[in-house]
Amino acid sequence: MALMTANEYIESLRKLNTRVYMFGEKIDNWVDHPMIRPSINCVAMTYALAQDPQYAELMTVQSSLTGKTVNRFTHLHQSTEDLINKVKMQRLLGQKTASCFQRCVGMDAFNAVYSSTYEIDEKHGTHYHENFKKFLTFVQDNDLTVDGAMTDPKGDRSKAPSQQADPDMYVHVVERREDGIVVSGAKCHQTGSINSHWHIFMPTIAMGEADRDWALSFACPTDAEGMYMIYGRQSCDTRKLEENADIDVGNAKFGGQEALVVLDHVFIPNEYIFLNGEYEFAGMIVERFAGYHRQSYGGCKVGVGDVVIGAAALAAEYNGVEKASAVKDKLIEMTHLNETLYCCGIACSSQGFKTKAGNYQIDLLLANVCKQNVTRFPYEIVRLAEDIAGGLMVTMPSQKDFSSDTVVGRNGETIGEICSKFFAAREGVSTEDRQRIMRFLENMCLGAAAVGYRTESMHGAGSPQAQRIMIARQGNIQGKKQFAKDIAGIQ
Numbered sequence: 135m136a137l138m139t140a141n142e143y144i145e146s147l148r149k150l151n152t153r154v155y156m157f158g159e160k161i162d163n164w165v166d167h168p169m170i171r172p173s174i175n176c177v178a179m180t181y182a183l184a185q186d187p188q189y190a191e192l193m194t195v196q197s198s199l200t201g202k203t204v205n206r207f208t209h210l211h212q213s214t215e216d217l218i219n220k221v222k223m224q225r226l227l228g229q230k231t232a233s234c235f236q237r238c239v240g241m242d243a244f245n246a247v248y249s250s251t252y253e254i255d256e257k258h259g260t261h262y263h264e265n266f267k268k269f270l271t272f273v274q275d276n277d278l279t280v281d282g283a284m285t286d287p288k289g290d291r292s293k294a295p296s297q298q299a300d301p302d303m304y305v306h307v308v309e310r311r312e313d314g315i316v317v318s319g320a321k322c323h324q325t326g327s328i329n330s331h332w333h334i335f336m337p338t339i340a341m342g343e344a345d346r347d348w349a350l351s352f353a354c355p356t357d358a359e360g361m362y363m364i365y366g367r368q369s370c371d372t373r374k375l376e377e378n379a380d381i382d383v384g385n386a387k388f389g390g391q392e393a394l395v396v397l398d399h400v401f402i403p404n405e406y407i408f409l410n411g412e413y414e415f416a417g418m419i420v421e422r423f424a425g426y427h428r429q430s431y432g433g434c435k436v437g438v439g440d441v442v443i444g445a446a447a448l449a450a451e452y453n454g455v456e457k458a459s460a461v462k463d464k465l466i467e468m469t470h471l472n473e474t475l476y477c478c479g480i481a482c483s484s485q486g487f488k489t490k491a492g493n494y495q496i497d498l499l500l501a502n503v504c505k506q507n508v509t510r511f512p513y514e515i516v517r518l519a520e521d522i523a524g525g526l527m528v529t530m531p532s533q534k535d536f537s538s539d540t541v542v543g544r545n546g547e548t549i550g551e552i553c554s555k556f557f558a559a560r561e562g563v564s565t566e567d568r569q570r571i572m573r574f575l576e577n578m579c580l581g582a583a584a585v586g587y588r589t590e591s592m593h594g595a596g597s598p599q600a601q602r603i604m605i606a607r608q609g610n611i612q613g614k615k616q617f618a619k620d621i622a623g624i625q
């Protein structure tokens with residue numbers, strides 16, 4: 135099968151029997167649900183851009199497994215150039231959607247599991263790498279979206295998986311059979327889970343011998359028997375349910391999505407297992423996946439940042455203050471911060487290296503520095519955007535008021551006319567355009583899209599402390615002490 139079009143992707147989701155719950159109820163037609171659809175449109179963009187000749191070179195690539203043309207989101211990186219192109223592709227998608235487009239978690243899982251399974255087999259004589267290659271060939275041939283599922287609920291954080299009062303706090307084996315395993319547990323805040331055709335499950339922490347039954351990686355279809363999702367709600371999400379509220383929504387076309395994914399006695403056939411008890415490799419998968427996803431943020435968040443900066447510049451222009459030196463300086467600062475993140479994404483890619491399995495891994499220290507900066511800079515960019523936009527982005531009356539013909543004025547003016555009069559921007563700019571940019575900024579800074587631009591920048595791909603642990607490990611303080619000793623003449 136060739137690459138899917140955006141529409142074929144959306145239609146392919148309808149064929150799945152994915153079990154989705156929201157507001158305490160099962161949602162049967164989740165593909166057309168107004169709260170879910172923007173996140174589907176967002177993934178669909180990864181298909182649409184691959185069909186666009188303007189972007190085909192960035193979005194598509196020759197498969198290292200089959201030689202066929204595949205979407206880069208299903209590719210195993212073959213060089214540092216591939217790693218750089220991945221970041222560029224993510225920036226492009228961020229610019230086109232101003233949201234989390236979700237498909238990267240699968241791409242990052244492919245590359246982490248591919249290289250790790252090779253090394254597990256090397257030590258244990260297992261055949262996980264072959265299993266994985268077969269699975270990925272199937273994914274590439276069918277141009278599927280796959281969720282990379284890592285974050286377990288974790289229960290009592292001071293305890294290992296095997297020490298938890300409830301064993302389900304980490305995904306684990308409940309039964310070993312001749313033909314496969316039966317697994318239970320859950321993964322929290324799973325980006326793009328509902329929109330994916332398949333899932334790859336991975337461990338979320340390094341494990342010890344007692345955690346054997348929790349040291350697991352496997353693939354399973356999103357509609358597997360026993361699997362279901364409970365949709366995560368976002369700030370201001372029910373605006374999407376209102377009629378004629380596309381302006382108030384801020385970004386009516388695109389959005390991100392997270393869910394609680396539950397596995398209740400799901401059977402996994404042997405051919406889809408990539409780790410099964412080799413506990414000493416759990417940490418390797420976590421570290422590699424996290425490394426790739428920390429690199430990813432040097433692309434996706436930068437693309438979204440580009441749109442935030444553009445929106446702030448438009449807000450200033452509409453208010454007639456774009457020439458003020460203070461405004462110009464704030465836009466320079468936002469650009470400086472955003473491009474610094476991009477520098478980190480490109481740097482950790484350009485310093486990548488070949489793994490034993492043959493695909494390319496990013497520089498771990500630089501990827502962790504990248505993500506650590508992402509936990510800070512978007513917050514400052516948002517602060518400056520709010521500063522430029524002014525308070526109107528959170529105090530403006532609703533879209534319904536602007537279109538209301540209820541009379542309020544002594545000369546028969548309607549609510550809509552009064553709103554349009556007092557919220558008029560500079561000459562030549564419609565009040566509606568001003569409304570649109572203010573609501574867009576509200577959405578990015580503290581509405582539904584802030585999930586993807588702010589809090590996800592903090593906690594997605596690991597919270598700040600996780601990066602600091604990696605920076606401590608990779609920072610080579612001993613070597614640096616030696617530099618100082620050599621020059622200071624200390625024996």
Ligand code: SF4
Nearest residue numbers: 234235236238430434
């Ligand atoms: Fe991709 Fe960024 Fe979303 Fe992660 S947060 S899935 S890297 S868009």
Ligand code: FE
Nearest residue numbers: 325590594595
């Ligand atoms: Fe993320």
